[in-house]
Amino acid sequence: MEKAAAPFRSVLNPKPPIIVSCRGKDGKDNALVVVYACNCSFDPPMVMVGVTPERHSHRLIKESGCFVVNLVPESMKAVFDYVGSHSGRDGDKLAACGAKVADGAVVAAPILVDCPVNIECKVVDSIRTGSHEMFVGKIEYVHADKNLMNADGKIDFSGIDFLKL
Numbered sequence: 217m218e219k220a221a222a223p224f225r226s227v228l229n230p231k232p233p234i235i236v237s238c239r240g241k242d243g244k245d246n247a248l249v250v251v252y253a254c255n256c257s258f259d260p261p262m263v264m265v266g267v268t269p270e271r272h273s274h275r276l277i278k279e280s281g282c283f284v285v286n287l288v289p290e291s292m293k294a295v296f297d298y299v300g301s302h303s304g305r306d307g308d309k310l311a312a313c314g315a316k317v318a319d320g321a322v323v324a325a326p327i328l329v330d331c332p333v334n335i336e337c338k339v340v341d342s343i344r345t346g347s348h349e350m351f352v353g354k355i356e357y358v359h360a361d362k363n364l365m366n367a368d369g370k371i372d373f374s375g376i377d378f379l380k381l
């Protein structure tokens with residue numbers, strides 16, 4: 217194998233297809249696509265999502281101290297494309313793209329009902345890395361499609377037809 221010097225930016229693959237949903241102090245819901253995301257602790261269970269300060273959602277997450285990570289299947293491609301290319305500053309984009317939402321069980325943020333897994337998080341820390349602020353979210357509740365639960369009570373992620381990026 218011969219190697220070439222390659223660009224540095226967003227170099228980790230695969231990128232997780234994720235929509236982060238959040239709610240402002242005024243009760244208005246919003247969501248954005250975030251592929252800068254990963255597990256970052258198993259005890260306590262935590263995930264990390266990277267949001268740039270220019271995003272409308274950045275302010276909402278700072279205000280509320282919580283967010284929901286929604287895993288996105290192929291069937292949600294239209295919603296993914298919409299929330300990843302429009303800003304909540306310009307209106308209610310969840311309504312505009314017809315995304316079904318419900319209240320989180322624990323945190324003050326909406327879940328996207330048609331995503332098979334929704335992970336409710338409270339922000340416990342954040343790290344300004346450069347372009348992004350990495351919000352560290354302690355997991356408070358996980359909703360999973362019952363059909364994905366295996367005999368051990370774990371999520372069978374192979375049952376999700378993840379959106380391909």
Ligand SMILES: Cc1cc2nc3c(=O)[nH]c(=O)nc-3n(C[C@H](O)[C@H](O)[C@H](O)COP(=O)(O)O)c2cc1C
Binds near residue numbers: 253273304381
């Ligand atoms: C494939 C894809 C990946 C993205 N990843 C991120 C990301 O990791 N962090 C981020 O802040 N924005 C990311 N974005 C951009 C936001 O989703 C987008 O700017 C969105 O419109 C912001 O909405 P808001 O202003 O309502 O928060 C991504 C967009 C796409 C299409």
